[in-house]
Amino acid sequence: MIQATSKITGRGQVQLPAEIRKVIGGEIGDTVLFTMQDDGKVVIEVIKKRKLSEFGGSLKSSVAFTDLEHEANSTKEIWVNKRVKGTQ
Numbered sequence: 648m649i650q651a652t653s654k655i656t657g658r659g660q661v662q663l664p665a666e667i668r669k670v671i672g673g674e675i676g677d678t679v680l681f682t683m684q685d686d687g688k689v690v691i692e693v694i695k696k697r698k699l700s701e702f703g704g705s706l707k708s709s710v711a712f713t714d715l716e717h718e719a720n721s722t723k724e725i726w727v728n729k730r731v732k733g734t735q
Contacts, residue, residue: 651664671693678694
């Protein structure tokens with residue numbers, strides 16, 4: 648069992664001690680869920696952030712992916728066309 652202490656700041660914030668953060672794998676951007684149990688104990692769980700790359704292929708598209716350079720150029724072209732239309 649690992650125990651560590653931390654103080655509540657004037658803004659009601661608590662910093663997770665480094666040794667606890669390492670064990671639970673907490674990183675910047677993760678969400679921390681606090682659950683108050685009926686016996687008064689508080690359970691803390693880390694909900695890991697998901698990387699954008701994890702979502703690749705999750706949406707269906709009727710347009711086939713060609714290559715990254717083509718996609719980047721197409722995106723730039725769409726963006727430029729929207730900007731030009733907005734200035735006219």
